[in-house]
Amino acid sequence: MxxxxxxxxxxxxxxxxxxxxxxxxxxxxxTAQKPQCVIDAESRFYETINAGVHRGAHELAARSTVAFEEARAKVAKLVGANSVEGQEEIVVTAGATAGLNLLATAFGNASLGRGGDAAKRFALKPGDEIVVSKAEHHSVLLPFQELAYRTGATLKWFDLTDDGRIRSDTADEVITDRTKIVAVTHISNVTGAITDIEPIIKRAHEVGAIFILDACQSVPHLKIDFHKMDVDFAAWSAHKMYGPTGVGFLYGKREFLEALPPASFGGSMVELAWMDKPAEYMEPPARFEAGTQPVAQVVAAGVAADWMREIxxxxxxxxxxxxxxxxxxxxxxxxxxxxxxxxxxxxxxxxxxxxxxxxxxxxxxxxxxxxxxxxxxxxxxxxxxxxxxxxxxxxxxxxxxxxxxxxxxxxxxxxxxxxxxxx
Structure with a gap:
């Protein structure tokens, strides 16, 4: 009790x-308030092991890297994702907005032919469809609306019931053989309504579409298992789950993360870079984590995830x-x-x-x-x-x-x- x-x-x-x-x-x-254990975890990181991760041979770098990856595994456990080394399904982002934009940008890159044959499943062209809903936060609506503009795809949407619920009962009509992406919220940040996502996911997969879930409002309030739900991608923010600001997470089925081309470019996401030919990028999740990560915030988010599971x-x-x-x-x-x-x-x-x-x-x-x-x-x-x-x-x-x-x-x-x- x-x-x-x-x-x-x-x-x-x-x-x-x-x-x-x-x-x-x-x-x-x-944004949710923070328990003392989360506040202490971020402060303690800076006091004891502050260093860049995956890029140093000294002791602090090693400790920082271990803490960073342990936090990733804690977050994965909270949402029913894989955390086994080499099979990770959690990508660190700057927040849910960044995670959803990562996907939209990566799909756009795939539409330009980046990522090779493996990435063709994410490519869009004129005549293809992207499905959202009228209940979406702008962080879902706008990235995929822009993706439709860039690729010539058509944006469609689920209508709402009188009390603001997404019309899941129309999934067979809204999602067609031309649908390539379905992106909807799990819980509306306005109405608080929990979306009946099962028929939407089922229909999306029947036509071979990618299903993306905005889990910002569900991870802090419900018991989540992305494997059981069979979502392909999901994004959420740490600051709504009693963690720090400035960090979020993107879940992706491992096979999809391995096929998805990167969306941002820089340090720590490339195996080999040359002047005269394209770079070879690292395996996920590193492929999607260019630059310096918000390590202290991720470590504290891991503490928040454990704290939530303990409750x-x-x-x-x-x-x-x-x-x-x-x-x-x-x-x-x-x-x-x-x-x-x-x-x-x-x-x-x-x-x-x-x-x-x-x-x-x-x-x-x-x-x-x-x-x-x-x-x-x-x-x-x-x-x-x-x-x-x-x-x-x-x-x-x-x-x-x-x-x-x-x-x-x-x-x-x-x-x-x-x-x-x-x-």
Whole structure:
């Protein structure tokens, strides 16, 4: 049995007051706070073994490299990926956005003939299709929209149900024999809805398409096993899973990583380089990790991954479900409308809402004045807001440190918004 009240004490930032009120943090979908063990891990790296990895013969370099690769294995274990040396399936990136752009760029390079015969499975041409959805974060939509422009492929998308869920039931219609890539979110960062991805993956593989998952909002909240899910690629960020900023991860089936051409070029990703002929690139994951890596952040992310596994993701899911039940009561506040599923099922505690007659930024400032941190804006997901007839919203999102009492405080505060603005 996990004592989440005791767990909360591991987050030093939550002990402060904001505007004379005890801080209540409901913005974990943007970035999660860090437990002391993660903060200490990053600091300890700099204090004890700071050095470049895979590029030095001295003792600090050796220790740093070991710590870096051990962290990669910890992250792999969290998401059900392979971590055996020579068969690694986790690539270090600067974040989920960087990972998704890596894929789009690499597919574009394959479309130019780079990577040889093995990379032809990733190549696109006019008449081919790329499928996304209206629920996508811009970090999914824009890279693949640009890839379509560059290659002449056609961009298609899944529509949404009235409550904002991706229409998985239309997979057989949306995904055709011309579809080469399907990229969708596992959980919307606006509605909190968990996508029924199984029929989408099944249909994508039936037509030979590559399936890419945006796992930013699922890795911190659900028990994930990419092998069981049979996804081809997945991207997520460390800062949403209680790790540091500036680092993320890209999962890829080993056979795909071995066939994919590189997307960025520089040190530590090349076996041999000449002036008069093309370079020979290293095996993955090194092939995709050009330049100096954010080693301290990766090491700390490994600690975060172990910390999450120790808590148990099924415990995290159960805990957050109780908080979500309270947050959904926002829909009962006069003038408030929750965007997304109103039933506490197949969703997480990311609850966006519109307040009649009050701009989301004003809503956010009112909450902030009461010490409650929420997100405002379009959350880098404009199409899904347009689905609800809006341009922006306010959003409360849960983490392991939140309590039912905090959720009740948020809903109580919500009841004062419209009267304060004399609506």
């Amino acid at each position: 996990v004592d989440f009240l005791e767990l909360r004490k591991q987050f030093p930032i939550l002990g402060q007051e904001v505007h004379g009120h005890q801080l209540v943090y409901f913005d974990s979908a943007a 148990g993701m099924e415990n995290v899911e159960a805990h957050e479900k109780t908080i979500t039940a309270e947050l959904l009561k926002l829909n009962d506040v006069p003038g408030f409308r929750v965007l997304g599923p109103l039933e506490n099922k197949d969703r997480i505690g990311t609850v966006s809402f519109d307040v009649e007659g009050v701009h989301p930024h004003d809503v956010g400032q009112f909450f902030d004045a009461q010490g409650v941190a929420v997100r405002v804006g379009h959350h880098c997901a404009q199409p899904v807001h347009r689905h609800f007839g809006l341009f922006a919203s306010s959003r409360a999102s849960t983490g392991v440190y939140n309590t039912v009492e905090e959720a009740k405080q948020l809903v109580e505060t919500a009841g004062k918004v419209r009267s304060f603005f004399e609506v």
